[in-house]
Amino acid sequence: MDTKKLTHLGLLTCLALIIFIVELRIPDIVPIPGVKLGLANIVTVYCVYNYRPGETAMMLYSRILLGALFSGNLMALWYSIAGGTLCFIGMEILKNFIREDNMWFLSIAGAVCHNIGQIAVAMLVLKSTSVIAYLPFLMISGCIAGLFTGLCTQMVCKRLKRTRKVS
Amino acid sequence: MRARTVYIVITAVILIGAAVWCAYVMKPKSGKTVVISQDGKVLYHIDLDSEKDKTIDVEYDGRKNIIEIKGGRIHMKSADxxxxxxxxxxxxxxxxxxxxxxxxxxxxxxxxxxxxxxx
Incomplete structure (x- = not known):
């Protein structure tokens, strides 16, 4: 990996972390564990389309680890890792079929995968299957949040392409 | 353009499916027996109809939850x-x-x- 790419990935991790930390300041709207916007997913979706899977994984896991350290919520780390991994695998597979102008759908699919991962860990931690009752609520919020972050990514990509042409 | 229609339909199906599931989950339960469990082990079986108002303390790893039963209903009163x-x-x-x-x-x-x- 050349220095330029490493720098890019470092910057992207940094960006994702900042978004993540800012998002922590947004209060929970609904009292359902795990419901959030997931704005940092914008960076992940961008990486999935513009970088190789290994590089995206490095960015994603550095962000999850550092994010958990910065927020001081190490319990949430396992949910993030499980959700993040499932989301990442799902998006890497689906990106081969979904063109860039339908990025929003990739983001939704990723969000739903993330929710399934979260609930799976919650079931393991609680040693109880009853938390699956929360999955449909998470899926609805995941669809909405995924659509939002996906559209954001699409706009970012469009603008980035334009600036690249100019420079 | 066709692909987009397919994606919109899939999203709609997921949303509708989840909504139906939500409605099913939110259906009021007829049973009145409540189970409190921790770490996969059942701690209490409580019949809300016959239970008097009280609070239950549950500890885990030095942290405490206080569950309150009041008027045949149950909720978490405090947790650290x-x-x-x-x-x-x-x-x-x-x-x-x-x-x-x-x-x-x-x-x-x-x-x-x-x-x-x-x-």
Whole structure:
């Protein structure tokens, strides 16, 4: 990996972390564990389309680890890792079929995968299957949040392409 | 353009499916037996109809949850976990359990009406 790419990935991790930390300041709207916007997913979706899977994984896991350290919520780390991994695998597979102008759908699919991962860990931690009752609520919020972050990514990509042409 | 239609349909199907599932979960439960379990082990079986108003303290790893039963209803009164989601969930009303993830505590209605009809 050349220095330029490493720098890019470092910057992207940094960006994702900042978004993540800012998002922590947004209060929970609904009292359902795990419901959030997931704005940092914008960076992940961008990486999935513009970088190789290994590089995206490095960015994603550095962000999850550092994010958990910065927020001081190490319990949430396992949910993030499980959700993040499932989301990442799902998006890497689906990106081969979904063109860039339908990025929003990739983001939704990723969000739903993330929710399934979260609930799976919650079931393991609680040693109880009853938390699956929360999955449909998470899926609805995941669809909405995924659509939002996906559209954001699409706009970012469009603008980035334009600036690249100019420079 | 065709692909986009397919994606919109898939999203709609997921949303509708989830909504139906939500409605199913939120259906009020007929049974009145509540199970409080921690770390996969059942701590209490409580019949809300006959139970007097009281509070139950549950400890986990040095952290404490206080569950309150009042007027045939149950909720989490206080918890010293960081997020307080279990308290915000409010009273237990439907199939949506009260969950305290950090303290591994679950409060839910017992499945099925076998218990209710037998009594």
């Amino acid at each position: 976990c960081p997020d307080h989601i279990c308290i915000d969930t409010g009273w237990l009303e439907d199939g949506k359990p009260i969950v305290c993830l950090p303290n591994r505590l679950v409060i839910e209605y017992e499945d099925g009406d076998i218990d209710g009809t037998a009594r």
